[in-house]
Every structure is written in structure tokens, then in C-alpha cells.
Amino acid sequence: MADIFDNTILCKKCNKKMNSANIEKNGFLLRAVVCPKCNSKIVHPLDEERYSRFMSLKNKEFKVKMRLVGNSYAVSIPKEIVSFMNAQKKMMDDMVRLCFEDLGRLSLNFMEMKKVK
Numbered sequence: 001m002a003d004i005f006d007n008t009i010l011c012k013k014c015n016k017k018m019n020s021a022n023i024e025k026n027g028f029l030l031r032a033v034v035c036p037k038c039n040s041k042i043v044h045p046l047d048e049e050r051y052s053r054f055m056s057l058k059n060k061e062f063k064v065k066m067r068l069v070g071n072s073y074a075v076s077i078p079k080e081i082v083s084f085m086n087a088q089k090k091m092m093d094d095m096v097r098l099c100f101e102d103l104g105r106l107s108l109n110f111m112e113m114k115k116v117k
Contacts (some may be wrong), residue, residue: 005044011035018042022047050087057084 009018018033023043028051043051062078063064097109 005031005033009033011037011038011040013040025051055083057081
């Protein structure tokens with residue numbers, strides 16, 4: 001299937017050829033085209049849809065139970081979060097990072113953290 005961004009896109013305002021670009025929003029990489037003259041931007045529709053889905057999940061609060069499993073506790077991750085992670089090509093059974101951030105707050109990271117020098 002052909003991608004709409006594989007074609008030449010002209011700016012609606014100044015009729016100039018728009019250049020490919022990547023825009024980062026909340027750690028999410030969006031494909032876009034940008035006009036070199038007026039700097040107007042068009043974000044790829046699929047990336048915009050995925051970003052909207054991410055933001056709706058990010059702003060949603062889930063109540064989950066903590067269960068005792070052997071000598072450890074387990075917390076279930078809601079299916080819609082796991083489905084979103086799989087759609088982003090993140091494989092299941094990968095190791096994740098769990099950190100104790102503050103009193104009463106745990107952090108679970110699915111992606112590798114960049115090392116800070």
C-alpha cells in the first residue's frame with residue numbers, strides 16, 4: 001500500500017514543496033512535512049491517530065489489584081495498555097525496569113532508558 005507522504009505535498013498557503021520532518025511530542029515521534037517558507041506543518045494521519053490513542057491512555061487512570069504470587073507481589077497491566085505497547089512493536093516477555101521513585105510511587109519502564117553522562 002502506498003503512503004500519502006511518498007508523494008510531493010505542496011503548502012496550501014504558499015504553494016511551495018514541503019519537506020519531510022520528524023516531530024517529537026511527549027517522547028512520541030511523529031512523521032510530518034514542513035513548509036520551508038511559512039513553516040506550516042502537516043502531521044501524518046496515522047501518527048496523529050496513534051498519538052491521540054496514546055494521550056487517551058496516558059490520561060486514563062486504572063484501578064488494578066495487587067496479588068501475592070509466591071514470595072512476590074503481582075500487579076496486572078490492563079489489556080488496552082499491553083495492546084498499545086504491542087502495536088508499537090514492543091514484544092511481550094521483554095524485561096522491564098521497575099523503580100521505586102518516591103514514597104508510594106513505583107515506575108515501570110518498557111523502553112530502555114538513555115544513559116545520562
